[in-house]
Amino acid sequence: MRILIAPNAFKNSLDAAAAAQAIQEGLKKSGLECVCECFPVGDGGDGTGKLLVERKGGRFIKTETTDSLGRKIAASYGLINEGRTVVVEMAEASGIKLLKQDDLNPLYAVTDGTGILIRNALDRSIDEIVVAMGGSATVDGGSGILRVLGVRFLEPGGREITDLPIGLKGLDSIDLSGLDQRILQCKVVVMCDVENRLLGEEGAAAVFGPQKGATKEVILHLEEALSRLRDIALKVTGVDMSEVKGGGTAGGAAAGLYAFLNASLVDGISYYLDSTGFKDKLEHADLVITGEGSIDMQTLQGKGPFGVALMAREKKIPVIGFAGKIPLNEIPELSEYFHALLPIGNGPADVNSAMADTYLNLLRTAFNTGALLKLSSGI
Structure with a gap:
């Protein structure tokens, strides 16, 4: 499985490159047979x-x-x-x-x-x-x-x-x-x-x-x-x-x-993805993982994960989104672009504590995602 890891920054917590690294580390630790490529993204925000x-x-x-x-x-x-x-x-x-x-x-x-x-x-x-x-x-x-x-x-x-x-x-x-x-x-x-x-x-x-x-x-x-x-x-x-x-x-x-x-x-x-050749990277991907601090309806107004998911959808590539916060109920508009949204939190915590643990939470969520993919594929 070829996985393209393309998160945005997790605001006030983890930059996009570190987020991509955490996701890659978790997938590798899961034992899933995969080839990962990190492609951290920015939408004009910090970084x-x-x-x-x-x-x-x-x-x-x-x-x-x-x-x-x-x-x-x-x-x-x-x-x-x-x-x-x-x-x-x-x-x-x-x-x-x-x-x-x-x-x-x-x-x-x-x-x-x-x-x-x-x-x-x-x-x-x-x-x-x-x-x-x-x-x-x-x-x-x-x-x-x-x-x-x-x-x-x-x-x-x-x-x-x-x-x-x-x-x-x-x-x-x-x-x-x-x-x-x-x-x-x-x-x-x-x-x-x-x-x-x-x-x-x-x-x-x-x-x-x-x-x-x-x-x-x-x-x-x-x-x-x-x-x-x-x-x-x-x-x-x-x-x-x-x-x-x-x-x-x-x-x-x-x-x-x-x-x-x-x-x-x-x-x-859109400018970032077009300028950096993201579309070419999608040609070799079976799955895309993206994410940022919160994925909700505002994400669809031009945030990084939406741009990634929109381009992936054009190539019919499934997308998983990781976020510190996701909607409690399913939102059809989001489901059009994200095949799954996974919250990375590991339990009740105040905002500052949750942000301090973002790297570990991303690593754990990616590990469990890899384990499920491994189970579903019979690997």
């Missing part, structure tokens, strides 16, 4: 950029930048396609993983650090910039990135707003005269791991703000700031930031790059 660069045989450039609170840090971006394409991972500079829980402050968290990585990359001879946007600590509509690239956000009277994103509530005009023209000579691709738009009940502030420390009151302030940014951006660019699917990614940064840099917003997992 996607690293996976993409490694899979494409690229290299990393380390440089100084800032985190979302303006503190100096070192971070890396990748070069692929003979150095003509830059891969920037937002979580490397503006990620929530870089902050302690008590530090979360989306009213003042900014994406400047990601902008610094992009500006640094522009000093090279590049044709394309790919931004993996998941995992940010920010809800600034990309204003920090744009500020670093020369865009000025102005109050009435022409004074520049410095307290992004909350200061955008008082935005009066946007000055594009200083925009680094090199960015407009590049193709900009944004890998989105969600379909949410910028504003509203399903928008960047309302849905993702709480994950970044926003209370109900803070969400209202962020929504007002993003709405004002949308209004002025529409006057300046003629582009409505709130209309684009996926614009809510990374606190609306996707919408900001779409409006001001003419960025293409793409389904992150």
